[in-house]
Amino acid sequence: MSSGTSTRSLHADDVLNLVSDVAPPMHVATTFRYPNDPAALVPAADIANSGTPDPTSHIYSRLSAPNPTRFETILSSLCAGQTIAYSSGLSALHAALTLLNPRHISVGEGYHGCHGVIALFTRTTGLKKLPLDCAASALQKGDVILLETPVNPKGTAFDIAHFAEKAHARGAVLIVDSTFAPPGLQQPFDFGADVVMHSGTKYFGGHSDLLSGVLVTRNREWYEQLYKDRVFLGSVMGNMESWLGVRSLRTLEVRVQRQSANASNLVSWLHTALHTPNPSPDSVEAAVQSVLEEVYHASIQQTEGDWLKKQMPNGFGPVFSITMKTERAARYLPSKLHFFQHATSLGVVGLENWEDLKSDLVGAFRELAKESKE
Amino acid sequence: MSSGTSTRSLHADDVLNLVSDVAPPMHVATTFRYPNDPAALVPAADIANSGTPDPTSHIYSRLSAPNPTRFETILSSLCAGQTIAYSSGLSALHAALTLLNPRHISVGEGYHGCHGVIALFTRTTGLKKLPLDCAASALQKGDVILLETPVNPKGTAFDIAHFAEKAHARGAVLIVDSTFAPPGLQQPFDFGADVVMHSGTKYFGGHSDLLSGVLVTRNREWYEQLYKDRVFLGSVMGNMESWLGVRSLRTLEVRVQRQSANASNLVSWLHTALHTPNPSPDSVEAAVQSVLEEVYHASIQQTEGDWLKKQMPNGFGPVFSITMKTERAARYLPSKLHFFQHATSLGVVGLENWEDLKSDLVGAFRELAKESKE
């Protein structure tokens, strides 16, 4: 389909409509009736071994169900690969490790949850962890590089093509965790990713009201095995979560465009303010400089070559990160903000009018600056 | 709490009420605000390492969330052990295997899904399967006996105490899959179970509209590790599933009492009809005898000793099983029934007035008997 991102968000699942409802029903059934015609009955084993499900026909919701299938169908179009959804981002990673069962995994700092999954897998299988910048020679056939880019929490980026080359030279597999750059911002397959992973809890869900994780691959055999494995891992996405997920994808492009623009505007303002020479004492710039240590974001990242603009041509991820000059300022900042939420996770904050977000930061910085003088 | 089953189903979660709503809200948030007071902030690592969650306070819904916690709290009372819930029965079994990481698992026929979980675990860890009646000497310290009773699909029972003794004599662990006999019908801990497992999709849910699985244990250390593992397995129960699960538990006792009585009535009728000597040609008994091969259910099971009545003193599980004289009759039976659903799974069928279920079977048997003569 050559349609735009929003058009696909709204119509890639049209083929799944069995009823005339303009908005899809929230299916909750765990169990689906067999055909009433005895001649049409198919042994369950045949279905289980058929590789992948018919997206319009279901037997038991641990195998497949209408809402998760709809969510996967839209994402298969948006992510440009076959998509399988899980109950959370970490259960998606767990499924990828179960599929690939590597002996080594090369991984950077990034999201701490992934390290928890790796530790659990190490406990049962003996998997060993290598640093992201390990020597290529440390990798063996079947090993995994897990690359998160943009990376949590900084929002800065890594060069996917570089890691793809490193992995493939050794017969290893590159998994890209692209959670911080949803479709429209970054397409990891174009740069050599073998498996793309998203915590759907973040931008896909976008409203802080659903947990999900997805794996995307263009390797048909892997996709079929992932589907079979999920039947027994049992880590399927909830019905309301997947129904809300579909509802969220309808607005993915307009949400991410606004969020990305807001982040770039804020980062640009903070970065400029931080580096304005000799600000007048009562100026916003002076307040920023008195409390803010550093700003991190792909939009102000220094890179060699032009890989970053090629990798994220339409704008950067909506997450950026700041460090404060003192621990006290870091600890007290959240309590002085009204529009920024002090909570774990991400992907929701950001549809506000960006000037209001700026004002919120300005107010908090001024308070902190004043307090630091007292 | 010494209250009755229904009273506990309705009130064991009263301690979790933070708002004045008489029926609990369906919480959907993935993320929960930190305290606004900077002094009250606790490092996330401290919380993650604290073993088990405060059931009235949440951080991120992959760790814990209000609805699944409420579901677990009620079940901890009903199942008489600490309960942890998962996205499905099989993800519960997968978590139990991840916790115990046994070298051998002794397991009978029973539910085929469990064998899929074992096969997947075998692929990554080298786990080996033994028959349920393996020699005790084949078991080593840390191994597992997985006993399903009553057993899928027959509805007949195994002697839990016997297998507890066998396991414990070797330092092995007894997991009882008590799905077919929910609280009120069977209490596996009283007979030596170490871990009790339920597919909550069946009687707990009871309306064919939610997937879930639970593990129950009285071993505090295991409970804490199961909780920590679930954070990284990520196989948490959906929000609507757990909200509906709580709603379902409110009626658990009245549902299971009716279902158990219905099953016993039907089995007794079928069993009597099948063994009525010389029925008159047009009688119901003649129709039954011409198509029905056998009926299976704990209520008509022959056992040595009185363990079965001790193990299930209040009635037997609502699932029974029949075999037909011909494959054709088996294949065509479902299409001739109106109240029985032809579908996988169980736990819902059965609140009908039992005379209507009997009439439904009589009609179908008569049709099949007539067709077999043609």
Added chain:
Amino acid sequence: MSSGTSTRSLHADDVLNLVSDVAPPMHVATTFRYPNDPAALVPAADIANSGTPDPTSHIYSRLSAPNPTRFETILSSLCAGQTIAYSSGLSALHAALTLLNPRHISVGEGYHGCHGVIALFTRTTGLKKLPLDCAASALQKGDVILLETPVNPKGTAFDIAHFAEKAHARGAVLIVDSTFAPPGLQQPFDFGADVVMHSGTKYFGGHSDLLSGVLVTRNREWYEQLYKDRVFLGSVMGNMESWLGVRSLRTLEVRVQRQSANASNLVSWLHTALHTPNPSPDSVEAAVQSVLEEVYHASIQQTEGDWLKKQMPNGFGPVFSITMKTERAARYLPSKLHFFQHATSLGVVGLENWEDLKSDLVGAFRELAKESKE
């Protein structure tokens, strides 16, 4: 259909199944696609004027929608008349008044909300209120008697046949509010009711989590007009409310049987305790007598003739009422109870094991008795 109440609760809607889901989906669409075949298009006006909707085909959810239609379909079977559902019990009464547009309405004390509806209708139309025991001659053709039985909050009953005769002798219409006695307990049409009304919020919903109201009639013309009027009153039942309503009806019989038995057990115990002569000072009976003034319930109601047992042959409504000897005791009682909820509404409390409810009352009465002596 001659099936039992539970069987009809579970299967009366089977005809509406368009998909193979064993549990019905929660439809949320406001809008339904027209046929794609241009030749099959029907002018909207023709549909709007066709009287009543095709229950398996929908256009716009203010007209009809799958979940409310399913709720109505089951209730049409259970209530033995054509049923139309509304957003609340009072919007149902408002719709009945809009249909009948009477000049006078004869009504007793009962539920205060109904008097609010009447007052609002009086404001716009000039409707006049008469007492329930008004002279028959005060009623004119087209006027309404609104009879609530059993009556809120006492739980005592009125003779439906008597009021039917009175109304019909004058060409007036008898509306019976049968909220306190759901299907299985009372069938008002058998005693002459013209319209039966239920607040579905109570026993139909049964879990304190949905608002609804229904009207039932056997007059086809009224039914069609009620349907047309609802399109413009716009007081349709919510999607989740109606989906939950269907889920609730699946267990209606087992819930109401338990609730009715619990109420009768409690009333019988309280009534006996209250009238036990010379109880010993520390006995439960003494505590009851020291704080309780009176108990009200149909099960202990004195009537002339046997109409009450004919009207409610299977047990009485689950609501009973008590008065306390002092205002203080009445005010403090709720704070001393753990299983009884202090809140408006009804229809949920009551699935507990009744001995626990008795213990709860005993504890509270003893505390109050002790306090009254201090």
Added chain:
Amino acid sequence: MSSGTSTRSLHADDVLNLVSDVAPPMHVATTFRYPNDPAALVPAADIANSGTPDPTSHIYSRLSAPNPTRFETILSSLCAGQTIAYSSGLSALHAALTLLNPRHISVGEGYHGCHGVIALFTRTTGLKKLPLDCAASALQKGDVILLETPVNPKGTAFDIAHFAEKAHARGAVLIVDSTFAPPGLQQPFDFGADVVMHSGTKYFGGHSDLLSGVLVTRNREWYEQLYKDRVFLGSVMGNMESWLGVRSLRTLEVRVQRQSANASNLVSWLHTALHTPNPSPDSVEAAVQSVLEEVYHASIQQTEGDWLKKQMPNGFGPVFSITMKTERAARYLPSKLHFFQHATSLGVVGLENWEDLKSDLVGAFRELAKESKE
């Protein structure tokens, strides 16, 4: 609050947060517990007569409930007046008529549903209908002008200030149905509206999955009476509808901006194509001209004076309308479109990338043009 539209959509309800959930729970309770402290108990009558509810405290969900209250709170900020929500747009209109109880209502063509409400009200109260362009002298004190602008289905606009003047000169009340121009596009109070009405089913909901209607007023007395009346009209918004409504409002601005831009782009293209002189035979313009009769939209509306740009300074409503040259073309057009849905209602279509919508129309017009030649 001087924050932007999106910021208010995201934060106007922050004051209602009783729990730490970042996304609000879906409250379903019909009933809320009274305070456990007997001294804190307030007679229900006092609460009922207190005019308006405390938005953070609830008694019974027909009076007020957390989700509808949250929906209303956000809309009170966005619509700049006190907002009360109903189960549908028409139940909102019905409530407005119940409040004002006019003897005459001056109303144009517009949405046919409103005429159904008026007819129903006429049946019970004798209300009389006047044309929108009636002589001002036909209006009496207390009468109503109901002005829909932009108007259904054309999408063209009326001058609000003109009708406000006309109404007020006679002591009549101006209700503006602003459904086709949600907040951000039009502020009717600025031009003299007394009551603003929206079918929340359209842009507020925006996903075709919820029914709702709202009234907004700056008259405190009317607001209090509307609240009291709704208690007895019982036409409250469903819980899931209001929860989804809040979720929808989070993205209102980005949705409406995209929809408005798409509509203007399409209208501009169609209008230009329709009036392109002498298009070449195979051109898009020729196809447009061979089947399309006319395009209607505020963006191409001819007006006297500059009221239209003042009334809608930020863009026009997303609904436009076309007429075809033949009935056959009109009847067959929907079956040739893939992205446009053939269904009643509106407010959802439109987030697609507009070039895809154009292509869809081009394809359909070419097919129709070809068929008309055959």
